[in-house]
Amino acid sequence: MALSDSESIRLFRSSAPYINAHRGKTFVIMFGGEAIEDPNFPRIIQDIALLNSLGVRLILVHGARPQIDQRLKLRNKESKFKNNIRITDKETLECVKDAAGSLRSQIEALLTMGLPNSPMHGSQIRVCSGNLVVARPLGVKEGVDFENTGLVRRVDVQGINDHLSDGSIVLLSPMGYSPTGEIFNLSHEDVATQAAIAMKADKIITLSERDGIFDKAGELLRTTELNLIKKELAANNIDAETTCLTAMISSVEAGVSRAHCVNYHTDGVLLRELFTRDGAGSLVLQNHYEQLRTATIDDVGGILKLIKPLEESGALVKRSRERLENEIGLFTVIVRDGMIIACAALYMYRNDACGELACVATHHDYRGGNRGERLLDEIRKKSILGGLERIFVLTTVTGHWFLEQGFEEKTIEALPSAKQEMYNFTRNSKVFMLSLFVN
Numbered sequence: 001m002a003l004s005d006s007e008s009i010r011l012f013r014s015s016a017p018y019i020n021a022h023r024g025k026t027f028v029i030m031f032g033g034e035a036i037e038d039p040n041f042p043r044i045i046q047d048i049a050l051l052n053s054l055g056v057r058l059i060l061v062h063g064a065r066p067q068i069d070q071r072l073k074l075r076n077k078e079s080k081f082k083n084n085i086r087i088t089d090k091e092t093l094e095c096v097k098d099a100a101g102s103l104r105s106q107i108e109a110l111l112t113m114g115l116p117n118s119p120m121h122g123s124q125i126r127v128c129s130g131n132l133v134v135a136r137p138l139g140v141k142e143g144v145d146f147e148n149t150g151l152v153r154r155v156d157v158q159g160i161n162d163h164l165s166d167g168s169i170v171l172l173s174p175m176g177y178s179p180t181g182e183i184f185n186l187s188h189e190d191v192a193t194q195a196a197i198a199m200k201a202d203k204i205i206t207l208s209e210r211d212g213i214f215d216k217a218g219e220l221l222r223t224t225e226l227n228l229i230k231k232e233l234a235a236n237n238i239d240a241e242t243t244c245l246t247a248m249i250s251s252v253e254a255g256v257s258r259a260h261c262v263n264y265h266t267d268g269v270l271l272r273e274l275f276t277r278d279g280a281g282s283l284v285l286q287n288h289y290e291q292l293r294t295a296t297i298d299d300v301g302g303i304l305k306l307i308k309p310l311e312e313s314g315a316l317v318k319r320s321r322e323r324l325e326n327e328i329g330l331f332t333v334i335v336r337d338g339m340i341i342a343c344a345a346l347y348m349y350r351n352d353a354c355g356e357l358a359c360v361a362t363h364h365d366y367r368g369g370n371r372g373e374r375l376l377d378e379i380r381k382k383s384i385l386g387g388l389e390r391i392f393v394l395t396t397v398t399g400h401w402f403l404e405q406g407f408e409e410k411t412i413e414a415l416p417s418a419k420q421e422m423y424n425f426t427r428n429s430k431v432f433m434l435s436l437f438v439n
Contacts, residue, residue, distance in 0.1 A: 014276075014406070015275040015276070018274060018275040018276075019054055019275070022051075022054065022055075022056050022274060023054060023055035023056065024055055024056075024057065025056060025057065025202040025203070026056075026057040026058075026059070026164065026199055026200070026201045026202050026203075027051070027056055027057070027058055027059070027201060027202065027203045027204075027205060028059045028061060028192050028195050028196040028199070028201045028203070028204045028205070028251075029048065029058060029059070029060050029061070029204075029205045029207070029270075030061045030062075030063075030188060030189065030192035030204065030205065030206045030207065030244070030247060031044075031060075031061075031062055031063065031188075031206075031207035031264060032062070032063035032065060032066075032188060032207070033062070033063045033064045033065050033066045033067045033068075033099075033103065034063075034065075034066055034209060034264075035207045035264040036062060036067075036103060036106065036107070037066065037067075038264055038265060040264060040265055040266070040267055041110075041264070042110055043267050043268070044207070044264060044269075044270065045107070045110040045111060047268065047270045047271050048060070048111070048169070048270070049111060049125055050271070051270070051274075052125055052167075052169055057164040058164075058169045058170070059160065059164075059169075059170045059172065059195055059196075059199065059201070060107070060169060060170070060171045060172065061172045061174075061188050061191050061192035061195060062103055062104075062107060062171070062172075062173060062174070062188060063174055063187075063188035063189075064096070064099040064100050064103055064173070064174055064188070065086075067099035067102065067103060068086070068092070068095050068096055068099045070099075071095035071098055071099055072092065072095050075091065075095070077091060077092070077095075079092075080092075082141070082142070082144045082146070083141075083142075085138070085146065085149060085187070086149055086185060087144065087145075087146050087147060087149060088146065088147050088148040088149040088184075088185040089147050089148070090147075090148070092148070092185070093147075093148045093183065093185060096148075096174075096175065096185045097175070097183065100173040100174060100175050101173075103173070104129060104171060104173050107127070107171060108127045108129075108171065111125050111127050111169065112125065112127070125168075125169060126166070126167065126168040126169070127168065127169050127170075127171050128163040128166075128168045128169070128170050128171070129170065129171040129172065129173065130159075131156075131177045132155065132156040132159050132160055132170070132172060133152055133154075133155055133156070133172060133175070133176040133177070133186070133191055133194075133195075134152075134153045134154045134155075134156070134176060134177060134178065134179070135150040135151065135152060135153055135175075135176025135177060135178055135184040135186055136150055136151055136153040136178065136184070137149070137150050137151075137178075137182075137184060138150055138151055148182070148183065148184055148185055149184065149185050149186075150176055150178075150184025150185065150186055151184075151186070151190060152176060152186060152190050152191055152194040153176070153178075154194075154198070155194055155195050155198040155199070157198050157199060160195070160199060161199075172191050172192075172195060173191075174186045174187065174188040174191055176191070189244070189246060189247045192204060192206075192247055193246075193247045193250045193251050193254075196251045196254075196256050197250075197251060197254040197255065197256065200255065200256075201251075201256050202256070202257055202258070203256070203257065203258045203259070203260060204247065204248065204251045204256055204258075204259045204260070205259075205260045205261075205262065205270070205273070206244035206247055206248060206259070206260065206261045206262075207244075207262060207263075207264040208244050208261050208262065208263060208264065208281075209263070209264065209265070210261075210263055211262070211263045211266075211280075211281055211282075212261045212262065212263070212281035212282030213229070213238065213239075213245060213261055213282040213284075214238070214239040215232065215237050215238060215239065216236075216237055216238070216239060218239075220281075220282065221238075221282050222278075222279065222281075222282060222283065222381075223279075223282075223283045223285065223377075223381075224282070224283070224284055224285070225284075225285050225286070225287050226249065226252045226253065226284060226285065226286055226287050227287045229245075229249065229284055230249065233245070233249075244261045245261075247259070248260075248261060248284050249284065252284050252285070252286055255286075257285070257286055258283060258284070258285055258286075259283070259284040260273055260279075260281060260282070260283050260284075261281050261282045261283075261284075262280050262281035262282075263280075263281065266280065269281065277380075277406070290334050290335065290336045290341070290371075291334070291335045291336075292332065292333070292334050292335075292374055292375070292378060293332070293333060293335070294329065294331070294332055294333075295328050295329070295331035295332065295333045295343070296328065297325060297328055299328065299331070299333055299340055300321060300324050300325055300328060302333075302339065302340035303324060303328075303331065303333065303340055303343050304319075304321060304324060305340075306340050306341070306342075306343060306361050306363060307319070307343070307359060307361045309364075310361050314396070314427075315396065315397050315398075316359060316361065317424075317427075319359070327345065330345045330346055330347060331343055331344070331345045331359070332344050332345070332346070332375055332378050332379060332382070334371055334374065334375065336366070339363075340363075341362065341363040341365075341366045341371070342361065342362040342363065342366065342371045342372070342374075342375055343359060343360075343361050343375070344357060344358070344359060344360045344361075344375040344376070344378075344379055345357070345358045345359045346358075346379050346382055346383060346386075346391070348383075348386050348388060349416040349418060349419065350386070350387065350388075351416075352416040352417075353387065353388050353389040353390070354388060354389065354390055354391070354392065354416050355379075355383045355386065355388045355390075355391040355392075356391070356392055356393065356394070356419065357376070357379055357391050357392070357393040358393070358394075360372065360375065360393070360398075372401065372405075373405070376405055379391065380434075380436060383436055384436055388436060389435065389436055389437060390433055390434060390435050390436055391433070391434050391436065392410070392414070392415060392419075392431060392432065392433040392434070393407065393431075393432050393433075394423075394427075394429035394430070394431060395429055395430060395432065396427060396428070396429050396430070399430050399432060402432040402434075403432065405434070406434055407432035407433060407434045408432065408433055408434070409430060409431065409432055410431045410432065410433045411431065412431060414431060414433055415431060
């Protein structure tokens with residue numbers, strides 16, 4: 001369904017914080033040969049061109065497995081694998097070079113296209129590639145000689161940076177070169193991972209045949225910290241069909257802040273993942289040494305200590321220990337070295353599909369570290385799972401922060417009727433509301 005002009009304007013405005021956040025950042029985008037053959041790939045290229053226009057430094061890494069297989073079939077030669085790794089003899093290497101060269105030209109042509117009335121009109125994108133990946137042979141494993149199959153030895157960081165600083169998109173193929181002049185067939189996952197690590201990329205984005213990472217129950221894991229995803233993987237709770245996971249985990253383990261997995265079949269998936277609050281796929285983050293979790297009865301004392309100064313200043317409504325004990329399951333806390341340093345509560349008005357975000361507090365020594373944003377993201381997730389459509393907050397002193405998070409100021413009449421009856425006119429709190437879904 002086409003958006004109205006007002007809806008398009010609202011969506012464009014809501015993307016502004018993400019545009020500012022991504023400008024000047026380095027992203028590695030990884031996709032296999034299957035993605036290139038998909039009918040949606042030209043639209044993915046259009047969105048990549050848009051990212052480049054918005055100032056994102058882009059490194060594209062493509063695979064070529066199906067294209068190599070096609071060329072081997074034409075030669076009546078069987079594809080040989082061991083542990084899902086291709087054995088690259090001399091004849092296979094010729095197919096690798098042919099496939100990689102053809103795909104590189106195809107991608108470069110798509111990035112160059114700028115016909116009038118097309119999304120890329122006037123983009124004038126430069127694409128740079130070359131001997132930017134140095135490789136070494138994989139060698140003999142379990143008695144099998146992999147011949148010209150290799151591993152990434154190093155990435156030419158300075159060369160790639162020079163191209164990126166010039167405004168170019170860097171395109172890396174699944175091939176590497178040795179100081180002795182040999183060519184090696186590489187895994188594009190290995191190239192993308194090592195490029196992301198060496199370039200200290202801000203993100204690695206993997207394009208998969210699925211919407212992201214799924215657990216065995218079929219649930220999409222939208223945002224997961226590294227230690228949790230590794231724990232679930234070790235417990236065999238991750239769907240074995242999920243691809244791209246090795247590259248994501250390895251990159252985040254080595255210091256890349258965020259790893260994304262999105263579906264290359266879906267039109268606009270990169271833009272949704274990068275420029276909307278809910279995203280479109282799965283995100284793996286670095287571990288926080290501060291734990292975010294639902295509060296338990298043992299946290300009552302810590303929460304009371306945290307909120308006491310804010311209650312005394314009038315910023316928060318006073319809560320008795322008895323009330324807090326009864327409502328403890330509604331609280332989310334951030335814990336650091338056993339001390340509660342931030343908290344927030346969610347009160348649900350299910351008949352109105354609405355929730356109240358309340359008792360938002362951060363210890364004065366730990367403000368400014370995005371802890372409020374982490375709490376808000378968690379409250380949003382709980383609200384959506386609870387079937388809510390919007391959340392509101394009543395505040396006397398922090399309205400500007402909620403406006404920065406996407407809330408809009410409303411009148412008292414926007415509150416659920418039950419909350420209107422309880423409104424304290426003496427405090428004269430302002431009402432701010434956040435829609436959980438884009439209409």
